[in-house]
Amino acid sequence: MEYKVIIIGSGPAGIFAALTLAELGVKPALLLEKGRDLNERERAKSEDMLCGWGGAGAYSDGKLTLSGEVGGLLGEYLDKEALRKVLGKADEIWVAHGAPTQVYGDISPRVQELADRARLASLELIPTRIRHIGTENCQRILHRLRKSLEGRIEVRTGCEVKRVEEENGEIRGLTLADGTSLKSRVIVAAPGRSGAAWMKSQADALGLTTKASAVDIGIRVELPAPVLKEITDITYESKLIYFSKTFDDKVRTFCMNPYGEVVIEKNGDIITVNGHSYAGRRSDNSNFAILVSSAFTEPFDDPIAYGLYIARLANLLGGGAIIQRLGDLLAGRRGTRERIDRCLTRPTLGDATPGDLSFVFPYRHLLSIIEMLQALEKLAPGVYSRHTLLYGVEVKLYSNRIQVSPELETEVRNLFAIGDGAGITRGLLQASASGILAARAIAERLVS
Numbered sequence: 001m002e003y004k005v006i007i008i009g010s011g012p013a014g015i016f017a018a019l020t021l022a023e024l025g026v027k028p029a030l031l032l033e034k035g036r037d038l039n040e041r042e043r044a045k046s047e048d049m050l051c052g053w054g055g056a057g058a059y060s061d062g063k064l065t066l067s068g069e070v071g072g073l074l075g076e077y078l079d080k081e082a083l084r085k086v087l088g089k090a091d092e093i094w095v096a097h098g099a100p101t102q103v104y105g106d107i108s109p110r111v112q113e114l115a116d117r118a119r120l121a122s123l124e125l126i127p128t129r130i131r132h133i134g135t136e137n138c139q140r141i142l143h144r145l146r147k148s149l150e151g152r153i154e155v156r157t158g159c160e161v162k163r164v165e166e167e168n169g170e171i172r173g174l175t176l177a178d179g180t181s182l183k184s185r186v187i188v189a190a191p192g193r194s195g196a197a198w199m200k201s202q203a204d205a206l207g208l209t210t211k212a213s214a215v216d217i218g219i220r221v222e223l224p225a226p227v228l229k230e231i232t233d234i235t236y237e238s239k240l241i242y243f244s245k246t247f248d249d250k251v252r253t254f255c256m257n258p259y260g261e262v263v264i265e266k267n268g269d270i271i272t273v274n275g276h277s278y279a280g281r282r283s284d285n286s287n288f289a290i291l292v293s294s295a296f297t298e299p300f301d302d303p304i305a306y307g308l309y310i311a312r313l314a315n316l317l318g319g320g321a322i323i324q325r326l327g328d329l330l331a332g333r334r335g336t337r338e339r340i341d342r343c344l345t346r347p348t349l350g351d352a353t354p355g356d357l358s359f360v361f362p363y364r365h366l367l368s369i370i371e372m373l374q375a376l377e378k379l380a381p382g383v384y385s386r387h388t389l390l391y392g393v394e395v396k397l398y399s400n401r402i403q404v405s406p407e408l409e410t411e412v413r414n415l416f417a418i419g420d421g422a423g424i425t426r427g428l429l430q431a432s433a434s435g436i437l438a439a440r441a442i443a444e445r446l447v448s
């Protein structure tokens with residue numbers, strides 16, 4: 001049997017491609033996922049954390065970033081209006097499957113005033129509209145999305161794709177890890193960050209043009225929620241950008257979690273930190289990341305290896321993630337269990353080793369982080385407190401970017417590459433929107 005379309009990966013990108021194909025009457029179509037089905041996934045198992053039905057979205061914080069400037073690079077393929085529309089469509093589907101109707105961060109005089117105050121602190125506030133699903137609700141919605149596809153698209157979980165097959169620059173099908181060959185006119189590759197190395201290997205084998213992406217390195221900051229309350233009440237998640245005084249590097253806040261928790265993230269054998277928050281449960285703290293992006297000196301061109309190297313160094317020194325009070329870092333003292341126990345900010349992550357982040361970060365990164373905390377203090381007094389907790393390291397690795405057309409088709413005809421794994425998106429909503437875009441282009445080609 002020949003499929004019209006096979007989708008690789010059941011993260012938001014693959015799921016939204018499948019839903020759109022079903023809606024537009026493209027069949028037979030097959031969705032292949034190497035991980036387990038949603039009800040079989042266990043968050044504590046590292047192989048389930050990013051892989052399986054829902055992809056990395058299953059245990060994400062579930063913030064849908066409605067503003068096109070954030071969460072991916074789709075704006076480089078679409079004009080503003082087209083981007084707004086496709087993000088709107090993706091959002092509509094999330095809401096139809098149970099995402100809350102409340103939106104944070106709508107432009108208002110309070111947001112404008114916050115942006116003005118940020119400017120006085122040498123910070124740029126990027127107003128961002130957010131819908132917050134909450135980590136505990138993501139699975140419920142992903143389950144409903146699974147149900148919506150039942151009887152319309154064939155889904156196979158526990159089914160890893162080994163190789164994409166082409167002939168004369170056109171897709172023929174693919175080969176599964178168990179050696180089975182499947183024929184298909186079109187393939188949509190949506191393997192996510194966890195499948196980025198596989199995607200790169202396929203791109204190399206097929207002769208596709210790829211570009212190395214940047215790496216962002218930094219820390220997770222945790223402090224009592226009242227310190228950020230004014231900001232998070234107005235914007236929920238504020239994106240603040242700063243250019244460091246000493247190095248002129250771009251430093252930004254990322255993934256703000258009001259009343260949330262700091263969590264461990266596993267990247268293969270590497271342990272890093274992240275944060276999330278629940279829609280219906282609150283801690284006393286808020287957390288956010290401070291990430292530094294710097295351009296490297298030539299001839300170096302492997303930013304991912306650099307990011308992983310820094311994360312490995314933290315793991316070497318701390319046996320995993322490291323925690324330190326800001327006051328200790330500034331005083332040149334390591335963190336100890338006793339000092340953390342005396343800290344007025346109670347850590348939400350118990351599983352981090354008190355240590356010294358100054359052994360981990362290059363001077364350039366550490367100084368940029370400290371300068372950013374000083375700037376934030378002017379906007380939210382209390383950020384630069386000695387009781388602010390710092391966790392290291394947080395690293396954002398982005399997949400190599402595959403060269404694609406505005407329809408998200410690669411240089412091999414009928415091979416589309418979408419979502420985080422293609423280096424095109426960096427968040428739930430843009431990943432979902434990329435699936436819609438590719439599916440629409442495919443339907444136009446096949447159903448006519």
Ligand SMILES: Cc1cc2nc3c(=O)[nH]c(=O)nc-3n(C[C@H](O)[C@H](O)[C@H](O)COP(=O)(O)OP(=O)(O)OC[C@H]3O[C@@H](n4cnc5c(N)ncnc54)[C@H](O)[C@@H]3O)c2cc1C
Nearest residue numbers: 009011013034051055056061063161192195419420427428
């Ligand atoms: C802890 C955490 C919190 C996050 N919080 C947010 C948030 O609040 N807001 C936000 O916008 N984003 C968030 N993200 C990011 C978001 O989850 C991703 O941007 C999004 O899931 C990307 O979707 P995707 O479909 O491209 O890839 P993924 O969701 O990564 O899905 C890819 C799927 O493809 C499968 N796959 C890979 N290779 C193969 C293969 N060879 N054969 C078959 N299947 C394969 C994988 O198993 C995986 O299930 C978070 C991520 C993490 C890890």
